[in-house]
Amino acid sequence: MDLAKYRNLFLEEATEHLAEIGQALLTLEKDSRASAEIDTVFRMMHSMKGMGASLGYDAVSELAHRLEDRLGAWRKRGRIDDEQGVAVLFRGLESLERMVAVVRDTGEAPPPDAELLAALDDPESPKKARRLS
């Protein structure tokens, strides 16, 4: 694999995805039943997970995977039925943006956001993730 070529493709596509996620979250903040936006964020997280895993950016793929799982459940229910859900997604977006910036600035795999991952693992995670933001 031509790493430089794929790193550039990742940076280009990830930047677009994160912008699209940000737009969708602004809509979801006002309407938690905006199913097209839930679907968009789900697909973008799925894509971030795949690209991250392909390049060995485990921090990106793991965080995107956890958020994709959350979104998958909300997608089935047709709404984000957790009052802190959108805040968690914004927190995830911020973290992914930082990770992409690390790749852009250093060319290296970014470190994990252990605090957010731990919060997402916890049953009380929405509140904890919110506190982290």
Added chain:
Amino acid sequence: MTVRVLVADDARFMRQLIRDIIEPEGFEVVGEAADGRAAVEEFSRLQPDIVTMDIVMPKRSGIDAVKEIIALDPTAKVAMVSALGQEALVTEALQAGASDYIVKPFKPDAVIETLRKLAEKAP
């Protein structure tokens, strides 16, 4: 004879990756599709030997696209592209008529082996 492949994935990154894995092995990527609807349209237009089909795509999911492709051509050979954790969706796609599947992150040898096996498979 060159095996003609249509690559359907909403991520440019993944489309390029599949292209770079299979083209040096003698497969020809004759088209790309970035959503499920385009995958069906490009299948009809290009009549490829094999389609690689991502499961999660906009406009129409990969599974719905497989159903439509199989309705158009019951002998179509479609390899689903799945991620870990999508086993249930892969099963659904196989029941819908997909022939096989490849898993992300890609192991190039496994991708090539799957596509070769499909190419050799009788319609």
